[in-house]
Amino acid sequence: MNKLEILEKRKSCRNYKKKELVEEDKRDLCSLLEAPHPMGNIPGYELVFVEDGQRAAIKLGGFAGYNGVMIDAPHYIAVFSNSEPDNVRMTAYAVEDIVLRMMAMGIGSCWITVLDSYAAKTSMGWRDKDELVALVALGYPKEDNYFSRLFSNLKHPLVNPLKEGYAGLNLETKNDIPLREETSSFVYLDRWGNSTDYDELERRGLDRVYYYLKYAPSWGNRQPWKFIVDHDDIILCIHKNPQVSQVSENLDGGIAMYYFKLAMDENGLSGQWTFNNLDKDYGIPEDYWMTGRFTF
Numbered sequence: 081m082n083k084l085e086i087l088e089k090r091k092s093c094r095n096y097k098k099k100e101l102v103e104e105d106k107r108d109l110c111s112l113l114e115a116p117h118p119m120g121n122i123p124g125y126e127l128v129f130v131e132d133g134q135r136a137a138i139k140l141g142g143f144a145g146y147n148g149v150m151i152d153a154p155h156y157i158a159v160f161s162n163s164e165p166d167n168v169r170m171t172a173y174a175v176e177d178i179v180l181r182m183m184a185m186g187i188g189s190c191w192i193t194v195l196d197s198y199a200a201k202t203s204m205g206w207r208d209k210d211e212l213v214a215l216v217a218l219g220y221p222k223e224d225n226y227f228s229r230l231f232s233n234l235k236h237p238l239v240n241p242l243k244e245g246y247a248g249l250n251l252e253t254k255n256d257i258p259l260r261e262e263t264s265s266f267v268y269l270d271r272w273g274n275s276t277d278y279d280e281l282e283r284r285g286l287d288r289v290y291y292y293l294k295y296a297p298s299w300g301n302r303q304p305w306k307f308i309v310d311h312d313d314i315i316l317c318i319h320k321n322p323q324v325s326q327v328s329e330n331l332d333g334g335i336a337m338y339y340f341k342l343a344m345d346e347n348g349l350s351g352q353w354t355f356n357n358l359d360k361d362y363g364i365p366e367d368y369w370m371t372g373r374f375t376f
């Protein structure tokens with residue numbers, strides 16, 4: 081299964097079997113956490129496997145999760161990084177890669193927001209580490225065949241992906257209504273507000289790329305992205321929201337960057353994200369900020 085196929089199945093899991101990972105999965109996951117990641121050196125970056133989820137959920141209650149409510153899970157990954165925005169985005173990018181790999185191993189997961197890094201670190205004895213930017217709950221999904229059932233919920237799939245593979249699977253309909261407008265509504269050409277249509281994206285070979293972004297997880301599922309296509313560059317902008325911390329905004333940005341890169345690579349349009357040259361005036365409103373520039 082390639083990464084795009086996994087991406088189409090991606091879904092947060094919040095209900096887990098009361099069962100630890102088997103030794104082999106634990107070992108494989110721990111080597112993933114220690115392996116070099118695609119973003120190079122990130123100051124303060126460290127991923128810690130939390131063995132005793134039950135104890136951690138009690139200690140972290142009030143300090144992490146929406147409204148301080150933790151997701152109960154057999155294990156967690158504690159995600160540490162320097163809190164400078166670029167570092168947080170790169171951290172999210174690296175961690176989302178692990179999230180997709182876990183899915184391929186049959187391990188469900190869910191990002192958890194951290195409300196008070198200092199208190200959480202003190203409670204868990206992690207004061208020597210950099211900022212706790214997020215947690216990831218993980219374990220075997222409670223529902224049997226959790227991942228395969230995700231497919232059966234799709235509206236009228238043209239093919240059954242479990243039997244026939246993914247080629248030809250068309251997910252871009254809901255109650256038989258095409259979702260094409262949804263894709264183009266968050267992409268502008270050259271300048272903010274200059275909307276494009278699906279056919280134009282198709283002509284540029286970008287249609288499928290944006291399609292995959294809707295699978296990217298985000299804080300509160302707010303899907304805060306907009307893109308400006310500027311010739312061979314693509315600018316990612318993220319919506320500011322007073323309810324959302326700067327760290328969470330940057331995590332959302334890094335995850336979107338990861339999905340975008342993956343989809344571009346699979347479309348044969350390889351390029352790189354950079355955080356430089358973000359001073360060009362695209363007429364971006366004050367409640368959005370420029371996250372990065374993808375050059376291909």
Ligand SMILES: Cc1cc2nc3c(=O)[nH]c(=O)nc-3n(C[C@H](O)[C@H](O)[C@H](O)COP(=O)(O)O)c2cc1C
Nearest residue numbers: 091092145146191192193297298299300301328331
């Ligand atoms: C930065 C970030 C923080 C999140 N924090 C929480 C959380 O604290 N509790 C929770 O239940 N889900 C959390 N989520 C999961 C999102 O709610 C979820 O990804 C989103 O609703 C989309 O649903 P899906 O992942 O099933 O597609 C978080 C996701 C992100 C990216």
